[in-house]
Amino acid sequence: MMLETVAAVPGMVGGLLLHCKSLRRFEHSGGWIKALLEEAENERMHLMTFMEVSQPRWYERALVFAVQGVFFNAYFLGYLISPKFAHRVVGYLEEEAIHSYTEFLKELDNGNIENVPAPAIAIDYWQLPEGSTLRDVVLVVRADEAHHRDVNHFASGRELKEAPALLGYH
Numbered sequence: 222m223m224l225e226t227v228a229a230v231p232g233m234v235g236g237l238l239l240h241c242k243s244l245r246r247f248e249h250s251g252g253w254i255k256a257l258l259e260e261a262e263n264e265r266m267h268l269m270t271f272m273e274v275s276q277p278r279w280y281e282r283a284l285v286f287a288v289q290g291v292f293f294n295a296y297f298l299g300y301l302i303s304p305k306f307a308h309r310v311v312g313y314l315e316e317e318a319i320h321s322y323t324e325f326l327k328e329l330d331n332g333n334i335e336n337v338p339a340p341a342i343a344i345d346y347w348q349l350p351e352g353s354t355l356r357d358v359v360l361v362v363r364a365d366e367a368h369h370r371d372v373n374h375f376a377s378g379r380e381l382k383e384a385p386a387l388l389g390y391h
Contacts, residue, residue, distance in 0.1 A: 223281075223284070223285065223288065224318065224321070225264060225267045225268040225271060226268055226285045226288065226289050227288060227289060227292045228264040228267070228268075228314070228315075228318065228369075229261050229264035229265045229267075229268060230261075230289065230292055230293050230296055231257075231260075231261075231296055231300075231307065231311045231314075231373075232257040232258060232259070232260035232261030232262075232263075232264060232369075233257075233258065233261040234293065234296050234297050234300055235253075235257040235300060235304070235307070235308070236253075236254050236255075236257035236258040236261060238297075238300055238301070238304075239253050239254045239257065240254050250386075251386055252386035253376070253386045255386065256372060256386035257386075260369055260372065263365055263369075264369075266342070266346050267362050267365065269342055270340055270342055270343045270346070270358060270362070273340035273341075273342055273343075274337065274340060274355060304376075305376075305377045305378070305379075306377070308373045308374070308376040308377035309373070309374065309377035311369070311373040312370050312371075312373035312374035312377060315366050315367070315369045315370035315373060316370050318363075318366040318369075318370075319363055319366050319367055319370065322359055322362060322363035322366060323363065325359050326356065326359055326360070326363070329355065329356050329359065330356075334355075335355075336354045336355050336356050337354065337355050338352075338353070338354055338355075339353040339354055339355060339357055339358045340358075343358045343361075347361045349361070372386075
């Protein structure tokens with residue numbers, strides 16, 4: 222859950238900064254503003270889903286507030302300095318997220334974590350069938366993370382205005 226609070230920051234920061242740049246320069250972003258804001262919203266939905274599952278305590282929420290505040294400012298500064306480097310870092314963080322969700326699936330499959338019914342928010346957002354479980358949710362979240370990895374590694378290797386964004390995955 223903690224990682225998902227941080228994971229929603231890069232898309233929002235990148236989208237915000239590209240939006241401002243687009244306004245200043247009177248140029249299109251090639252779909253990148255929309256793509257990055259979609260990524261931020263998707264990561265937020267991961268968080269909202271896992272909050273339904275884990276029911277965080279007040280001190281966990283306070284920790285989220287602190288960690289997110291530090292990460293937001295650090296990433297904002299990093300993106301101003303080098304958007305390509307910032308996207309590369311996010312690509313690697315997404316690779317770690319994929320690994321973490323793969324381990325989560327192993328724990329579910331081994332019975333170490335209870336495979337509870339999927340929260341209603343997940344069923345609605347990912348249009349999962351009724352009767353879906355936490356395992357089904359983790360599978361779609363891991364697929365989202367793989368898409369985010371690919372988008373960010375793609376973005377790290379070029380000037381964004383020269384290559385159209387990868388849109389429409391969700």
